Amino acid sequence: MSSGVVQTLIDELGRLPGIGPKSAQRIAFHLIKMAEPDALRLSDAIVDAKTKVVFCQRCWNLAEAALCSICADDRRDDHVLCVVEEPRDVVAIERTGDFRGRYHVLHGAMSPMDGIGPEQLKIRELLVRLGDEPISEVILCTNPNLEGEATALFLARSLKVIPDLVVTRLASGLPVGGDLEYVDEVTLGRALSGRRNLDS
Amino acid sequence: MSSGVVQTLIDELGRLPGIGPKSAQRIAFHLIKMAEPDALRLSDAIVDAKTKVVFCQRCWNLAEAALCSICADDRRDDHVLCVVEEPRDVVAIERTGDFRGRYHVLHGAMSPMDGIGPEQLKIRELLVRLGDEPISEVILCTNPNLEGEATALFLARSLKVIPDLVVTRLASGLPVGGDLEYVDEVTLGRALSGRRNLDS
Numbered sequence: 382m383s384s385g386v387v388q389t390l391i392d393e394l395g396r397l398p399g400i401g402p403k404s405a406q407r408i409a410f411h412l413i414k415m416a417e418p419d420a421l422r423l424s425d426a427i428v429d430a431k432t433k434v435v436f437c438q439r440c441w442n443l444a445e446a447a448l449c450s451i452c453a454d455d456r457r458d459d460h461v462l463c464v465v466e467e468p469r470d471v472v473a474i475e476r477t478g479d480f481r482g483r484y485h486v487l488h489g490a491m492s493p494m495d496g497i498g499p500e501q502l503k504i505r506e507l508l509v510r511l512g513d514e515p516i517s518e519v520i521l522c523t524n525p526n527l528e529g530e531a532t533a534l535f536l537a538r539s540l541k542v543i544p545d546l547v548v549t550r551l552a553s554g555l556p557v558g559g560d561l562e563y564v565d566e567v568t569l570g571r572a573l574s575g576r577r578n579l580d581s
Numbered sequence: 582m583s584s585g586v587v588q589t590l591i592d593e594l595g596r597l598p599g600i601g602p603k604s605a606q607r608i609a610f611h612l613i614k615m616a617e618p619d620a621l622r623l624s625d626a627i628v629d630a631k632t633k634v635v636f637c638q639r640c641w642n643l644a645e646a647a648l649c650s651i652c653a654d655d656r657r658d659d660h661v662l663c664v665v666e667e668p669r670d671v672v673a674i675e676r677t678g679d680f681r682g683r684y685h686v687l688h689g690a691m692s693p694m695d696g697i698g699p700e701q702l703k704i705r706e707l708l709v710r711l712g713d714e715p716i717s718e719v720i721l722c723t724n725p726n727l728e729g730e731a732t733a734l735f736l737a738r739s740l741k742v743i744p745d746l747v748v749t750r751l752a753s754g755l756p757v758g759g760d761l762e763y764v765d766e767v768t769l770g771r772a773l774s775g776r777r778n779l780d781s
Contacts, residue, residue: 386633387643390626396619397608408597410669413630413643419596420631424624426590430613431620433586443587443613469610 387413439510441486441503443468451475451484458482460517464507464536466490466524474522482520485510490528491535499535507536511543518547525553587613639710641686641703643668651675651684658682660717664707664736666690666724674722682720685710690728691735699735707736711743718747725753 461482523529637649661682723729
C-alpha cells in the first residue's frame with residue numbers, strides 16, 4: 382500500500398520528538414482502529430492547545446488567559462522567583478510541591494552556536510519584573526548543561542547590580558536513589574565540592 | 582500549573598501505544614511550540630484518517646475507496662493469497678518487495694482468553710473468496726506466537742476440504758543478521774527442524 386491518507390498520518394506522527402518511523406506506523410494504525418470519538422478527541426486537543434494556549438504576560442509560562450494559573454494565584458509568595466528555561470520546567474518544579482514562589486520562563490538558554498543570545502530570551506522582561514515586583518530572591522533553575530550554566534552565569538552577573546537581591550542556583554549533586562558507582566565524575570565532583578554539614 | 586487544555590492534550594497523547602506520561606508531556610510542549618500550521622497538519626491528518634479510511638470490501642485491508650490499492654491493481658497475481666492478521670502486516674510484507682499476490686486481512690488472531698474465535702475474524706469472508714477467486718495457494722502469514730500459530734492451524738485444517746489448494750506457512754528460523762548465541766531455543770529448534778539442503 383500505503384493509502385495516501387494513512388501515509389500522511391504516519392509522516393506527521395513521525396515528525397514528533399521521540400517517535401521513529403516504526404512507532405509512527407504503530408500509532409497511526411492504532412488511531413485508525415480506535416473508536417472515532419476517541420481518535421477525534423486527540424485531534425481536538427491539538428487544535429485546542431494551538432488556538433487557546435498563549436503565554437502568560439507576566440511570567441511567560443503557558444496560559445489560557447492573560448495570566449497563567451500560577452501568576453493568578455494570590456497565595457503564592459511574591460518574594461521568590463524561579464527562573465527556568467521552558468514551561469515544562471515549571472511543571473517539573475511544581476511537581477516537587479516544594480516551591481511556593483513565582484516563575485519566570487526564559488524560553489530557551491543562551492547558545493551562541495544556535496544564534497541564541499540574551500536578546501532572544503525573556504531576560505529584558507525579567508529585569509522589568511525585578512524592578513516592578515517585591516522580589517528578594519531569584520533562584521536560577523536553568524538546566525545543568527553547557528547552555529543552562531552559561532545562562533545562569535550571565536544572569537548572575539547581570540543581577541549583581543540590583544541591591545539586596547539574593548541570587549541562588551539549584552544544587553548539583555547525586556541524584557536521590559542513585560548509585561555512587563554509576564554517577565559521572567563531573568556530577569560526583571560537584572557533589573563533593575557542594576558537600577554539606579550533616580547538622581546544617 | 583497545568584492549564585486544562587495542555588493537560589487534556591497530554592492525557593490524550595498518553596493514551597497512544599508506546600507513549601508514557603513523560604513522552605506525552607514532551608510531545609505536547611513540542612506541539613505547542615510548533616508553528617500552528619505544522620501542528621494543525623497533524624490534527625487534520627487524524628481527522629482525515631478517521632473519516633476517509635475504510636476497509637477494502639475484498640481483502641479488508643485499509644482503503645480509501647471500495648477496493649484498496651492492492652486489490653485495485655490489475656498487475657497483482659490472483660493465484661496467491663497472503664493471509665495476515667492486521668493491515669500493518671500487509672505493509673511489512675509489501676516492504677520486502679518479494680510478494681506480488683493478493684492479501685486477506687483477518688483483523689486479529691484467535692484468542693479464546695479474549696473471546697476472539699473464528700467468528701470474530703474475517704474467516705467466513707476468506708472462504709467466500711476462495712470459492713469466488715482463482716486462488717491456488719494460501720500463505721498463512723499470521724504472527725509466530727501462540728495466537729497466530731493457533732489461527733494458522735485452524736485455517737490449515739479448515740482449508741483442507743478445498744481440493745487442489747496449496748496451504749503454506751511462513752518459515753520460522755534465524756533472523757537474518759542475527760547471532761546464534763542470542764537466538765532463543767524455540768526459534769533455534771525451528772531453524773534446525775526446518776533446515777534446507779544448500780543445493781535446493
